Structures are given as structure tokens and as C-alpha cells.
Amino acid sequence: MAKQEIILKGLPASGGIAIGPAYVYEREEVYVSQRILTENEVERELHLLEEAMMRSRHQLEKIATFARETLDSDAAQIFEGQLLMLDDPEMRKALDQRLRHEKKNADFLIYDELKKYRAMLNESRNELLRERMVDIDEVGQRIIRNLQKKRLHSTVEGEHVIIANSLTPSDTLLFSRNDVLGFATDLGGITSHAAILSRSLKIPAVTALHTVTAMVETGDEVIIDGQRGLLIINPCDEHRLDYHRKIKRIERFESELKGLVDLPSVTQDGHKVELSANAEFINELEYVVTQGSKGIGLYRTEHLYIEKGDFPSEQEQYIEYSEIAHMMYPQQVIFRTFDIGGDKLLDSAVKESNPFLGWRGIRMMLDKPVIFRQQLRAMLRASTMKNIKIMFPMISGVAELREVLNMLEDVRGELRDEGISFDESMQIGLMIEVPSAVFVADELAQHVDFFSIGTNDLVQYLMAVDRNNELIADLYQELHPAVLRAIKITIDTGHRHGLWVGMCGEMAGNPLATVLLLGLGLDEFSMVPSVIPEVKKIIRSTTYTEAKGIAQEVLQKSNSLDIRTFLTEYMEQRYPELLVGMLNGDNGVVHE
Amino acid sequence: MIEREITIKNRTGLHTRPAAALVKTAAGFVSEFYIKKNDFEINGKSIIGVMTLAAEQGSTLVLTFDGEDEQEMAAAIVGLFEDGFGELEH
Numbered sequence: 001m002a003k004q005e006i007i008l009k010g011l012p013a014s015g016g017i018a019i020g021p022a023y024v025y026e027r028e029e030v031y032v033s034q035r036i037l038t039e040n041e042v043e044r045e046l047h048l049l050e051e052a053m054m055r056s057r058h059q060l061e062k063i064a065t066f067a068r069e070t071l072d073s074d075a076a077q078i079f080e081g082q083l084l085m086l087d088d089p090e091m092r093k094a095l096d097q098r099l100r101h102e103k104k105n106a107d108f109l110i111y112d113e114l115k116k117y118r119a120m121l122n123e124s125r126n127e128l129l130r131e132r133m134v135d136i137d138e139v140g141q142r143i144i145r146n147l148q149k150k151r152l153h154s155t156v157e158g159e160h161v162i163i164a165n166s167l168t169p170s171d172t173l174l175f176s177r178n179d180v181l182g183f184a185t186d187l188g189g190i191t192s193h194a195a196i197l198s199r200s201l202k203i204p205a206v207t208a209l210h211t212v213t214a215m216v217e218t219g220d221e222v223i224i225d226g227q228r229g230l231l232i233i234n235p236c237d238e239h240r241l242d243y244h245r246k247i248k249r250i251e252r253f254e255s256e257l258k259g260l261v262d263l264p265s266v267t268q269d270g271h272k273v274e275l276s277a278n279a280e281f282i283n284e285l286e287y288v289v290t291q292g293s294k295g296i297g298l299y300r301t302e303h304l305y306i307e308k309g310d311f312p313s314e315q316e317q318y319i320e321y322s323e324i325a326h327m328m329y330p331q332q333v334i335f336r337t338f339d340i341g342g343d344k345l346l347d348s349a350v351k352e353s354n355p356f357l358g359w360r361g362i363r364m365m366l367d368k369p370v371i372f373r374q375q376l377r378a379m380l381r382a383s384t385m386k387n388i389k390i391m392f393p394m395i396s397g398v399a400e401l402r403e404v405l406n407m408l409e410d411v412r413g414e415l416r417d418e419g420i421s422f423d424e425s426m427q428i429g430l431m432i433e434v435p436s437a438v439f440v441a442d443e444l445a446q447h448v449d450f451f452s453i454g455t456n457d458l459v460q461y462l463m464a465v466d467r468n469n470e471l472i473a474d475l476y477q478e479l480h481p482a483v484l485r486a487i488k489i490t491i492d493t494g495h496r497h498g499l500w501v502g503m504c505g506e507m508a509g510n511p512l513a514t515v516l517l518l519g520l521g522l523d524e525f526s527m528v529p530s531v532i533p534e535v536k537k538i539i540r541s542t543t544y545t546e547a548k549g550i551a552q553e554v555l556q557k558s559n560s561l562d563i564r565t566f567l568t569e570y571m572e573q574r575y576p577e578l579l580v581g582m583l584n585g586d587n588g589v590v591h592e
Numbered sequence: 593m594i595e596r597e598i599t600i601k602n603r604t605g606l607h608t609r610p611a612a613a614l615v616k617t618a619a620g621f622v623s624e625f626y627i628k629k630n631d632f633e634i635n636g637k638s639i640i641g642v643m644t645l646a647a648e649q650g651s652t653l654v655l656t657f658d659g660e661d662e663q664e665m666a667a668a669i670v671g672l673f674e675d676g677f678g679e680l681e682h
Contacts, residue, residue, distance in 0.1 A: 123646075
């Protein structure tokens with residue numbers, strides 16, 4: 001007789017669906033027993049501890065490197081944190097002192113120290129912190145294993161859904177190198193590090209199933225539904241069929257997306273727009289190209305300052321900018337001049353009570369003409385292949401823009417005098433992110449070649465809301481009618497003056513807003529590279545006429561809830577398979 | 593010895609990333625650095641210590657710096673807190 005179907009409901013920690021045999025993973029427990037050392041053994045034990053520490057550091061560094069190469073920086077950060085725990089001076093001091101005074105074996109002392117930390121963290125009401133004990137425990141157990149010269153086996157042959165009581169960050173990462181279909185755990189939440197890693201690795205995961213390890217045996221067939229947070233054990237025929245169909249649909253959609261890479265972003269009635277990527281590091285560019293991006297719509301230069309702790313020289317900048325221009329050629333790269341201040345690294349000499357309304361972006365650069373001119377020179381010098389554009393952040397009015405353009409003209413003259421070549425016809429643009437710029441767009445447009453709407457700041461300034469302030473974060477609404485009207489004014493005004501108008505804020509990569517923005521006449525969408533295929537798919541499946549109709553209808557609505565509901569219903573009807581993808585990216589999960 | 597009182601601004605408190613930033617910055621100075629919350633005091637160079645502090649947004653902490661580079665260290669560390677560990681906007 002077939003086994004009874006059981007459906008368990010947990011937390012949807014990482015999207016995706018998989019069907020396959022279960023593998024119940026029990027981490028080999030570490031066992032320690034207390035021993036009293038003789039005087040002679042103490043020095044040797046200290047030496048063994050040092051060796052085990054070194055081996056642990058070496059292993060963790062290898063994992064951290066693998067993580068840095070394969071995951072996003074948030075996920076890779078987890079292992080950096082574990083390296084810091086390993087080298088924690090207080091833990092080390094306690095171990096050394098206790099070893100000398102109590103003369104007990106090192107593995108027992110580590111175990112005992114871990115118990116202390118666990119007791120302290122368990123007192124915390126903060127669940128996130130309690131979850132972090134998993135990380136500390138793992139580091140401690142790693143040292144113990146190395147002391148006992150034992151190895152951990154986080155490998156499994158063949159495709160399986162891993163069932164475990166809990167998973168550590170390293171378990172998750174190491175399993176991902178095998179053919180793992182999914183993770184289902186008794187414990188853990190949505191913000192646990194294993195969950196964050198699963199999302200980054202795009203492996204379905206369901207956590208907080210409480211009793212899953214007791215209910216599944218290795219070899220049982222299971223369905224893991226990371227969308228809805230379900231684990232179905234020994235599924236009935238109907239459910240199995242149902243989920244096989246779902247998987248087929250997702251696969252078809254994903255391969256369709258892959259096939260889109262080389263196709264233009266053009267609507268069915270022939271309206272073409274540009275899809276480009278936001279980037280800030282050279283090593284991102286390869287990925288950008290594989291996602292089918294047409295160039296870089298926003299290249300942030302602040303990291304040069306942040307990494308150096310000071311402004312980079314003209315030559316350092318020139319080298320970086322020309323390398324990027326070469327790598328992307330013949331595609332275009334839009335460099336944004338330094339946007340420092342606000343949240344982005346405050347000059348420690350200056351304390352402002354309200355940095356977001358303070359000395360940032362172009363305001364700071366105009367006060368630092370030497371540095372600003374160096375950056376402009378470096379960008380101009382890197383433009384000889386004619387695939388560079390420059391844009392300025394935080395412009396609030398015409399006087400400011402004139403000052404910037406005068407300086408640019410001056411620098412150009414300087415280069416001509418020095419006989420240095422550059423692209424004389426280089427396009428210059430500005431970011432529309434300060435609300436005042438929207439209302440003087442007519443005047444601004446007379447001086448530049450393009451606008452790029454920075455929605456993150458525009459929304460925050462228009463709505464007067466700091467979205468990191470929990471009390472009011474719900475007022476941060478990209479789809480607020482005021483925001484949409486500001487976007488419309490900007491696009492219409494730009495077009496009236498013959499400019500092209502792009503967008504480089506998060507909204508440009510929000511699939512919910514794609515048809516709307518298309519209909520408003522946006523010419524260029526610049527976004528995180530990973531969403532480019534989805535946005536392209538939407539654009540290629542609609543017509544400009546349909547999009548204009550949607551935009552028209554949305555502009556009639558008076559509040560963002562109505563707009564969101566309208567767009568969600570439209571998208572669900574028009575692109576039912578797309579919502580799967582959207583849920584993956586935007587499921588309201590708090591990213592640490 | 594320098595003593596400073598600060599309030600945690602960033603939304604997620606001293607979770608993994610800010611704690612790591614804090615400890616890494618502190619490691620660059622030779623002075624001793626302690627963090628006190630209510631009556632609980634920990635070594636600011638210990639990431640496990642910083643985590644067990646369980647300091648959340650709005651918590652008030654007393655920071656003490658003691659040693660030859662205490663001035664510079666205080667400026668750097670207080671700067672991190674005031675900057676919300678670069679998390680005031682993302």
C-alpha cells in the first residue's frame with residue numbers, strides 16, 4: 001500500500017519548486033569529554049589548539065572565497081563574519097586562560113564556552129540574534145572537529161531534497177555543490193543565514209517545519225514548494241501531476257528568458273527601448289553582458305573613494321574608466337560623477353543633522369573643484385572610443401547645472417590645449433531625483449542630452465519619507481500618483497526638447513511597473529542585471545499601444561493602493577507565469 | 593580614557609554586518625574599547641561579545657576607549673554609529 005500523503009506548512013525561505021527523493025541529513029554530532037591535563041600536556045594542548053585554529057581558518061577562508069565568487073556580497077558576508085568569530089579575541093583569551101589554569105582539554109573548553117554564549121543569546125528577545133547562534137556554534141564545532149581530527153561530510157550522491165533539523169551556512173553552501181534539489185528544515189526562519197544563502201543560490205527552501213525530520217525517511221518522495229512554504233511527503237498522484245506541470249511551466253519560462261538574451265527589447269508593434277544595467281564594479285561587467293544588457297545605464301563611481309578612503313587620482317580613475325569602456329565596447333557606459341554624502345560615506349569632518357538634505361552629490365563636488373575637475377578629466381580622457389556618457393547626480397536647478405557645465409567646458413578646453421584627445425560629441429545628462437528638478441525640467445533640458453530618473457531618491461524626497469524608518473516606511477511608494485506624475489512630466493518635457501529619458505532607480509527593474517513606464521514613454525530602463533530578462537520578456541510580449549492604454553488608465557487613479565491592485569491584476573492575467581519569477585525577487589522578505 | 597554615549601540608528605541594530613564592520617574597525621587600533629549596555633559590558637573587539645549585546649535600534653550604548661590612539665579610535669567608531677553603518681539608505 002502506498003504511503004499516506006502528508007502536507008507540512010513551514011516558511012517559504014527560498015522560492016522554486018522541486019520533486020525528488022528525500023535525504024535525511026544528520027550532522028555528525030561532536031562529542032567531547034572532559035579530561036584533566038598533566039602539567040606537561042598543557043603546552044602541547046595549547047599548540048594543538050593553535051593548529052586547529054589555523055586549519056579552521058584555512059577551511060573557512062576557502063569557503064569564503066567560494067562564496068565571494070559564486071554569491072552576492074550579502075551572502076558572502078556571512079562567512080566573513082564567521083572568520084571574525086574564529087579570531088574572536090575574547091574567546092581566545094578565555095580558552096588560553098582556562099587551559100592554563102583549569103588544565104582541561106581544549107575541545108571541552110570550546111564546548112563549554114559555546115554553552116555560555118548560547119545561554120546569553122537565548123536571553124535575547126531578538127529572534128534574528130538567536131538565529132546567529134547557529135553561526136557561532138558552527139565555528140566552535142569546526143574547531144572541535146579539527147582538534148579531534150574529524151572531517152565533516154556534507155555531501156550526498158545524486159539528486160535529493162535535503163531534510164535536516166537545521167542547516168549551517170557551510171552545510172548550505174557545500175551541499176549546493178552537489179545536485180541538491182531543495183532544503184527542508186525543522187528550525188530556521190526566513191532571515192536565517194541558511195535561508196539567505198539558499199535564495200542567493202536559487203535553491204528552494206522551506207524552514208520552520210518543526211517535525212519534518214521525524215516524518216520523512218531517506219528515499220521518501222517529497223515535493224518542496226518554496227513559493228508557498230510547503231513540503232509534501234509521499235504526494236498523491238494528483239499533487240504529483242500538478243507540481244510536475246508547475247515545474248514544466250517554470251522551466252519553459254526560464255529557458256524562454258535565456259533565449260531572449262540576444263533579442264532586442266522591442267514591443268510587438270515595433271517600439272524599441274534600451275535595457276541597460278546598473279553597475280559599480282568591474283567584475284560585474286561579464287555578468288551584465290550575459291544578461292543581455294545594452295550597456296551600463298548607471299556606473300557608480302563612489303566605490304573608488306570608499307575603497308581608497310580618499311579621492312582617487314585622475315590617473316587611477318582614468319585607468320578604471322577606460323578599462324570599463326573597453327570591456328563594454330561597442331556598448332555605451334553612463335558614468336555618474338561622485339555621489340558622496342547622504343548615506344554614502346560622510347566626510348567625517350562634517351557632521352550634518354540631516355545628511356539626506358545636506359552636502360551630497362553635485363553639491364559636494366562643486367565645493368571641491370579640484371577633485372571634480374580630476375574626475376571630469378579622467379572621464380573625458382577615457383572617452384576616445386566614443387562609448388561614454390557622463391551624468392550628474394542631485395542637480396536641483398539651472399544655476400547649479402550651469403556651474404557644472406562651465407567647469408566641464410573649462411576642462412575640455414584644458415585638454416584641447418594639452419593636445420589630449422577625447423570624444424567632442426560626448427552626451428551629457430543629469431539625474432532627475434530632486435523634486436525641484438522636475439519642475440524646472442524645461443530649463444534644464446535646454447542644456448543637456450538626456451535625463452535619467454533616479455527613483456530611489458525622487459520617491460524619498462517627493463514623499464518626504466525615509467524608507468528605512470519603520471514607522472513610515474509604508475509611505476515609500478513608487479506607485480504613488482505624485483511619483484508617476486513627476487515621471488510623466490520629466491519624460492514629456494525631455495521629449496519636447498529632443499532628449500531621451502531613462503530611469504536608473506529600482507523602479508526601472510520592478511516588473512510590476514514595466515508596462516506602465518513603457519506606456520509613459522520611457523526610452524531606457526537601467527536596472528540590476530538579474531531582472532533584465534524578465535523585463536525584456538514583458539516588453540516583447542506587449543504593444544506600445546497597449547502600454548499607453550495602461551499608463552492612461554493608471555494616471556486616472558488617485559491612490560497607490562488602487563494603482564498597485566490594478567497593475568497586479570493586469571500582470572496576473574497577462575503574464576501568469578511571470579508572477580512565479582516575481583515572487584522570487586520580491587516576497588517581502590527582509591534581507592539582512 | 594574617552595567615554596561616549598551613542599544611540600543605535602540603523603534599523604536592524606548590531607546584527608552580523610554592522611557587528612563585523614565595528615569589530616574590523618576596532619581591530620585597526622591598539623586602544624582598548626568597551627561597550628556598555630545597561631549594566632552589561634563587553635569587549636568591542638569581540639564579535640561574539642558584540643552579538644551577545646543584542647543591541648537593537650534605539651538602544652543607548654556607552655563606549656569607552658582607552659589607550660594611545662583613543663582619540664582616533666573614538667572618532668572612527670562613533671562615526672560608524674552615526675553613519676548607521678551605511679545602512680540608512682539602501
